[in-house]
Amino acid sequence: MVGMDDKHNLAIIVGSVREGRFGPVVSSWVADQARAHGGFDVNVVDLAQVEIPLALPAAPPKFAGDGYLRPDGMAALTSALEAADAFIVVTPEYNHSYPASLKAAIDWHFTQWTAKPVAFVSYGGAAGGRHAVLHLENVLTELHAVTIRDGLAFPNYFTAWQDGRPLDAEASGYAKTLLDQLAWWAGVLRSARETAPYPA
Numbered sequence: 001m002v003g004m005d006d007k008h009n010l011a012i013i014v015g016s017v018r019e020g021r022f023g024p025v026v027s028s029w030v031a032d033q034a035r036a037h038g039g040f041d042v043n044v045v046d047l048a049q050v051e052i053p054l055a056l057p058a059a060p061p062k063f064a065g066d067g068y069l070r071p072d073g074m075a076a077l078t079s080a081l082e083a084a085d086a087f088i089v090v091t092p093e094y095n096h097s098y099p100a101s102l103k104a105a106i107d108w109h110f111t112q113w114t115a116k117p118v119a120f121v122s123y124g125g126a127a128g129g130r131h132a133v134l135h136l137e138n139v140l141t142e143l144h145a146v147t148i149r150d151g152l153a154f155p156n157y158f159t160a161w162q163d164g165r166p167l168d169a170e171a172s173g174y175a176k177t178l179l180d181q182l183a184w185w186a187g188v189l190r191s192a193r194e195t196a197p198y199p200a
């Protein structure tokens with residue numbers, strides 16, 4: 001049984017891999033918020049550091065289990081996903097959705113997401129990356145992940161951030177709400193996974 005004071009393993013996934021990307025600015029602020037929250041051991045997973053081929057093996061990872069053959073350069077990502085009790089996906093919006101790097105990273109895995117909570121922090125133009133999050137919620141449901149309601153969205157991030165942090169004074173408070181909800185789900189689902197295998 002997971003105790004109230006137990007820390008949860010949190011993987012913060014930096015979704016964009018674009019040259020000159022803004023993603024690391026957002027994710028390092030999110031990581032600071034998560035460390036300050038106190039409920040998590042924080043691991044920032046940068047997809048730009050991961051080998052993620054588009055060509056997949058013949059069988060889907062859902063059925064292949066532990067024997068699924070992945071590239072050596074993906075091992076750190078797979079271990080981080082395995083070890084995580086909770087995720088925050090930091091995503092920009094590309095053409096009303098999320099970047100291909102994130103989709104490829106998701107598609108190489110399956111059970112690593114199952115019965116675990118996922119929160120989203122997005123950024124972009126006028127919509128603040130909300131289209132990306134709507135698509136991610138849909139996709140991650142297929143992997144039996146539990147997406148949480150409260151997310152953070154940063155519209156027009158190019159004017160809304162300065163010196164590595166959002167100008168909106170409320171942002172830290174919104175992050176705290178997100179992290180409180182994520183910690184609650186992480187504890188509940190971790191206990192449930194330890195009690196009985198999820199019937200996927």
Ligand SMILES: Cc1cc2nc3c(=O)[nH]c(=O)nc-3n(C[C@H](O)[C@H](O)[C@H](O)COP(=O)(O)O)c2cc1C
Pocket residue numbers: 016017018020021022023024092093094095096097123124125126127128129
């Ligand atoms: C291929 C591409 C498509 C984009 N499409 C959108 C979009 O549909 N909506 C939006 O708000 N911003 C869009 N943008 C702008 C991005 O939100 C902005 O470039 C942001 O910095 C991308 O995050 P990154 O710097 O971490 O890659 C797009 C950017 C790229 C590169």
